[in-house]
Amino acid sequence: MTRTEFDILCARHPGAVLSGPGELDAWKIGGKMFACFGHTDTRATNDDHAVVRCADGEMAKMLIETGTARKPAYFRGAWVRLDLADLDPEEAAHRIAVSYDTIRAGLTKKVQATLPPQET
Template sequence: MDRAGVNAICAGFPGADVSDPWGGGHDAWKVGGKMFACIGAMGDGVSVKTDSIETAQLVIEAGHGIKAPYFHRSWVRLPWGMVEDAEVEERLRTSYALIRAGLTKKAQAALAPFTP
């Protein structure tokens, strides 16, 4: 997986949009104004949200990710080539679903349906 692949997947999620909030070439994917995936300026992987600190730690211990710099401990960085493309896509879908579920009911209702 690479930046283009991640961006193609994220662009398909209902209501998802990308911005570069810090400048310098970041791809911060958001839904309802809340970030669910981020590719840093170095472009060496994508950071995603997990459902808990424990899940993030399990991903790291399994060798499928690393600590996501500058993010809460429930986030992990998936470096390019460390895991299969299917797992990256699944983690993107999960991260999107987690963030979407945290939006207000009104914001969620304004989005097209999504099946994780």
């Protein structure tokens, strides 16, 4: 999977906005990040992986233990690193959707009311 393909999957979600470029290129909903690409070197970007949120820490732990995901640098809890080269498009779509839904559900009701409706 390429960065462009991953971006297309993120952009499908209502209200998703790409911020960057900068220190961190991130997909956000309501101002909160649900997927990102980090720059580990100021001279070049690392578009070979993305970081997304799982519904909970147990799922993140299971994905890391099974080799589906890796522990991301600088993130704690329910965040996981996905290596794009090995990422199945269906798995990517699912992981992005879970991350988006989890972050969106955690937004305040006031912010949620300003967002486009979610597709069912």
